[in-house]
Amino acid sequence: MKRSIKYFLSIGLIMIIGLLSTGCGSNKATLNVYNWGDYIDPDVIKEFEKEFNVKVNYNTFATNEDMYVSIKKGGTSYDVAFPSDYMIERMIDEGLLEKINKEKIPNLSNIEDRFLDLDFDPNNEYSVPYMWGTVGIIYNKNLVDDVVDSWNILWNEKYSGQILMLDSQRDSIAVALKKLGYSMNSRDRKELEEAKEELIKQKPLVYAYVGDEVKDLMVGEEAALAVVWSGDAVAMIRENENLEYVIPKEGTNLWFDNMVIPKGGKNKELAEEFINFMNRPEIAARNTDYIGYSTTNYKALEYLPEDIVNSKVAYPADEEIGEVEIFKDPKDFLKVYDEIWLEIKAQR
Amino acid sequence: MRMKWTSYPYILWMIIFIVVPLALILLFSITTGEEGGIKNLQFTLDNFKRFLDPKYLDVLWISISLALKSTAITLLLGYPMAMIIAREKPKRRNIMILLFVIPMWMNFLLRTYAWLTLLGKNGLINYIVIKLGFKPLNLIYNDLAVLLGMVYNFLPFMVLPIYSVLIKIDKSLIEAAEDLGANKIKVFSRVTFPLSIPGIITGITMVFMPAVSTFVISRLLGGGQYMLIGNLVEQQFLWVGDWHFGSAISIIMMAFILLTMAITAKFDSQKGEGGRLW
Numbered sequence: 001m002k003r004s005i006k007y008f009l010s011i012g013l014i015m016i017i018g019l020l021s022t023g024c025g026s027n028k029a030t031l032n033v034y035n036w037g038d039y040i041d042p043d044v045i046k047e048f049e050k051e052f053n054v055k056v057n058y059n060t061f062a063t064n065e066d067m068y069v070s071i072k073k074g075g076t077s078y079d080v081a082f083p084s085d086y087m088i089e090r091m092i093d094e095g096l097l098e099k100i101n102k103e104k105i106p107n108l109s110n111i112e113d114r115f116l117d118l119d120f121d122p123n124n125e126y127s128v129p130y131m132w133g134t135v136g137i138i139y140n141k142n143l144v145d146d147v148v149d150s151w152n153i154l155w156n157e158k159y160s161g162q163i164l165m166l167d168s169q170r171d172s173i174a175v176a177l178k179k180l181g182y183s184m185n186s187r188d189r190k191e192l193e194e195a196k197e198e199l200i201k202q203k204p205l206v207y208a209y210v211g212d213e214v215k216d217l218m219v220g221e222e223a224a225l226a227v228v229w230s231g232d233a234v235a236m237i238r239e240n241e242n243l244e245y246v247i248p249k250e251g252t253n254l255w256f257d258n259m260v261i262p263k264g265g266k267n268k269e270l271a272e273e274f275i276n277f278m279n280r281p282e283i284a285a286r287n288t289d290y291i292g293y294s295t296t297n298y299k300a301l302e303y304l305p306e307d308i309v310n311s312k313v314a315y316p317a318d319e320e321i322g323e324v325e326i327f328k329d330p331k332d333f334l335k336v337y338d339e340i341w342l343e344i345k346a347q348r
Numbered sequence: 349m350r351m352k353w354t355s356y357p358y359i360l361w362m363i364i365f366i367v368v369p370l371a372l373i374l375l376f377s378i379t380t381g382e383e384g385g386i387k388n389l390q391f392t393l394d395n396f397k398r399f400l401d402p403k404y405l406d407v408l409w410i411s412i413s414l415a416l417k418s419t420a421i422t423l424l425l426g427y428p429m430a431m432i433i434a435r436e437k438p439k440r441r442n443i444m445i446l447l448f449v450i451p452m453w454m455n456f457l458l459r460t461y462a463w464l465t466l467l468g469k470n471g472l473i474n475y476i477v478i479k480l481g482f483k484p485l486n487l488i489y490n491d492l493a494v495l496l497g498m499v500y501n502f503l504p505f506m507v508l509p510i511y512s513v514l515i516k517i518d519k520s521l522i523e524a525a526e527d528l529g530a531n532k533i534k535v536f537s538r539v540t541f542p543l544s545i546p547g548i549i550t551g552i553t554m555v556f557m558p559a560v561s562t563f564v565i566s567r568l569l570g571g572g573q574y575m576l577i578g579n580l581v582e583q584q585f586l587w588v589g590d591w592h593f594g595s596a597i598s599i600i601m602m603a604f605i606l607l608t609m610a611i612t613a614k615f616d617s618q619k620g621e622g623g624r625l626w
Contacts, residue, residue, distance in 0.1 A: 063587065065586075065587040065588070065589075066586050066587055068589070069585070069586055069587060069588070069589040070586070072589065073589060073591065161486065167572045169587075203573065206571075206573065207489055207571065208489045208570075208571025208572055208573060209571060209572030209573060210571065210572060213464075217468075220468065220470055221469075221470060222468050222469045222470055223469075338587075338588050342403070342575075342580075342583065343403055345572070345573070345575045345579075345583075346403050346404075346406060346407050346575040346580075348406070348410070
């Protein structure tokens with residue numbers, strides 16, 4: 001009896017050691033991609049795998065902060081990630097990003113000029129544009145009978161328990177700052193405290209702070225008003241025609257999500273190949289069509305159905321967007337933002 | 349007793365996956381230093397001091413009171429349930445236990461998500477309520493929903509240990525009590541209940557621990573408005589990236605759990621027939 005236990009244990013140990021040392025046992029190169037949830041057409045990944053005979057290891061995150069921490073501290077190495085403007089700025093500052101070899105990305109020429117050479121990454125040395133959009137209010141015409149044109153409506157007690165906010169600190173604090181008429185990149189402690197008070201005042205009216213669930217909740221008419229990113233609004237309106245998207249008159253946030261190559265990735269060339277692939281017009285069009293967000297790839301527009309290209313939500317004219325701001329990295333003020341957000345969330 | 353060599357793999361396992369991580373959490377909780385590995389860490393107790401701020405103590409208090417409430421409810425619901433199951437004939441009893449355990453084969457997250465569609469404003473329950481001619485109820489994103497999620501998810505952890513103690517109680521003890529003239533209430537209060545205390549203690553620990561540290565239930569059913577201690581730890585690790593403060597909170601939470609275990613262990617001085625689950 002004892003001998004057989006010994007025997008099985010040794011076999012087991014040998015097997016474990018064997019498994020650990022050979023890894024997954026496949027010779028295919030793997031590409032680790034780290035993207036927002038619900039932010040790509042899954043078939044596109046399969047097609048890339050097939051065409052380049054590689055394996056794509058695809059992971060998702062819910063907020064920029066979340067992504068930043070796991071790249072910086074997670075002990076994981078990603079080859080491609082999709083951060084937004086202010087986060088790209090921070091990652092460049094902290095030396096977390098690899099310079100991109102533009103010669104390897106000829107499809108960069110498909111990107112519209114206005115999305116290139118932006119403040120957070122002059123000359124696009126570190127990032128290649130993917131999607132862009134605005135932040136606004138989506139509301140259900142049957143449930144809201146006031147005119148929705150201002151952030152103020154999110155503080156209207158009439159809609160208590162029917163308001164959804166984004167579970168994302170930058171975006172929610174920005175809404176309060178804009179309501180008060182301040183810059184959403186405020187670096188003034190007093191202004192930020194005021195924004196905090198506003199959000200705490202609003203909290204009893206808020207139904208929930210959500211991420212991607214917002215789509216199900218608004219389409220299912222569980223709530224009347226929600227703060228959303230424009231692309232999600234497109235996807236929601238597609239499924240429920242009672243919904244309408246508005247950019248408040250106080251101004252809003254214009255944002256850009258770009259593709260970057262984090263340092264520590266093992267496959268820089270393949271990563272560049274992937275970024276180039278994503279910017280093929282037909283591939284960019286498929287992603288755009290699938291997720292509803294607005295592409296930065298002007299050649300992709302030819303492949304998209306009319307109703308998307310002409311959509312005022314996805315592709316608003318400049319005068320419709322009104323006064324916009326692009327997020328900047330708060331740098332040393334980040335701690336204040338973190339603190340404020342925590343206090344709002346912990347408030348009962 | 350000399351340890352057999354067969355125990356070495358387990359010792360190795362415990363060192364790698366229990367001792368080392370715990371030591372790291374402890375190390376992080378009493379140090380500070382942005383990055384650059386262990387060399388750059390500096391000793392400090394600021395992480396613990398920071399926790400004494402009322403806003404964090406509030407979070408701790410809310411977590412503990414919610415966990416206590418859910419433990420009490422699972423006990424009140426679970427004990428009679430365990431008794432009912434334990435009284436059945438073995439064959440039916442096994443089927444009932446199986447039915448109880450099967451939902452646990454499903455992913456915990458999935459089961460919690462399912463409640464979203466049940467409790468939502470246009471969910472199944474409200475659908476029935478409206479059909480019956482009442483106004484829709486506010487069922488989700490509040491204290492009650494979080495509590496419900498905890499009770500629902502952790503109920504088996506209360507029922508199973510109590511059940512396993514109850515079926516091991518020697519029937520002749522109960523018969524003896526009845527022969528001596530004790531009525532049903534007396535038999536329960538003087539024989540069955542005292543003998544089942546080890547199971548209750550195990551149940552309480554096994555419900556209280558996950559309930560006080562949960563972050564998924566409070567986020568999904570609380571709609572992100574409920575900052576419990578688990579959410580605070582999650583936030584520090586995943587979003588803010590302050591592993592030192594996050595570790596300090598974890599240590600404080602562990603201290604609380606150890607404290608409750610010590611208290612419950614005191615009640616457990618009778619040392620029953622070894623009916624503990626582990």
